[in-house]
Amino acid sequence: MTTVTRRPGTCPLRIAFVGVGQTGTAMFRRLAHAGHDVVAIPHNQDHAHRLGAAGIPVLHVAPGTLVSSHTTGDPAVLRRTDEDLRRRGSQAVEGTLSGDAASIVQGRLTVILSGDHAAIARAEDVLGSYTDVTIRCGSLGHAQRLKLLNNLTFVANAQLALEALAAGTELGLDPSLITQALMASSGASRALGIIAEFPGTDAFVDQVGRYMVKDVAACPRVIDSLGIDLPHLSVAAANGPIATSATA
Template sequence: MGTIGFVGAGNIGEPMVERLLAAGHAVRVYARRAEVRDRLRAAGADLVDRVRYVAACEVVVSCLYDDAQVLDVLPEVVREMKASTVLVSHTTGRPETLTRLAPMGKAAIVDAAFSGTAEAVRAGRLTVYLGGEPEPVETAREVVSAYADPVVMTGARGSALRVKLLNNLLFAAISQVTLRGLKAGRAMGIEESALLDALAVGSGGSSAGRYITARGGSERYVAAVTPFLRKDLAACRETAAELGTDLAKLLAAACDGPMNLDNFENGVIR
């Protein structure tokens, strides 16, 4: 495979670039922060000062934060990409955003929503969902396999984002229940760390419990994940409304708990 372009070298994107370089790929990166550029240049990446300069690459990977960044940054890239190239979008957001992006150019677009942390990327164990046409999806699979395992094919473009939004909706609900359980444990005189250790090997355990432990407890966990879950639940609510799907009960479960998730960025739960 030729040079891979990369946009969005943040907390998750930077280790993705590192894994791509370690796998032997040539990587051309557009990054805004000077310290990130310096680290990735030292690691062997080719740094460019204009985002459109990544468009000449055979594959462009985008790991931008949200839909607003996608629509702000990527049109300039998509307009200059060739029909034979592939854009792999890791952003968790609305499938409709990629639908708006696609007519701006000729490149194939694959939605590649992921589940996991920067530590999972560094270990090569990030979970990535891929949605799109078979040939571009296979190209995307070859690229993301540098940092992802498993890679799950979900169907047509947009399906990976819908899977991820539902995943995060369920994760938010489970997180709220787990946080309530930890609060109940403290009221019953049980140390939070002791209860988390017990849940880790018990039937009441979950990925939420593991993440709370990894973050160092409920307070740090809530501070870290609330902005991301609020953003993703807003996208989930909007996507469900566009599809005519009733998610009211699931959204209510996701918002009922210690995390303040009902104050969405783009409105409140209805």
């Protein structure tokens, strides 16, 4: 696995974008700002009308198209998508993400890439419009495995951090001082630092939990299909305020 720091893309290309939601729209506008000719591929006719109303041009997949998938989920789904694309003379490259819409706007997103080497090389200059770090990790499907493992670890750390904050409050400690002390000590974690950016733990659980729960649910399926056992990590991620909020 090789990690490289990327520069912004310099070669204007025509790029078709699938999934123009909150995150996708930020990427779309960042790519357009970088000088690329960007169009969106709609899911259906209604979606096409909504994109058009927002001033976003639409297109359909043509032979020779390279599809960069930013979806986090079951790697088997992307492999089937790639097989379908190849039958139509196109192919997919996998680019799972770490960051949020603000990171995209600032060009500070991390992308984990996997797939055919030539396809990755073709995609990197485009992705450089909104990323600053690219991690290459092998054949198609490996990026999703790594991203799922990352998200599972993040949720496990967040569950532990939330429990620590709750325990500290019950002990009569100021929550802000708990975070300050832990972040300056050996109990620090990236998850705790992100929690501290929210006005309270409930706000963190409400906003972040909605996005993480699908990844936590997908992990057991992927792990089982690979014959891997992660009992402690899976239990830590599945038990706590984030899991509770998802089932409430």
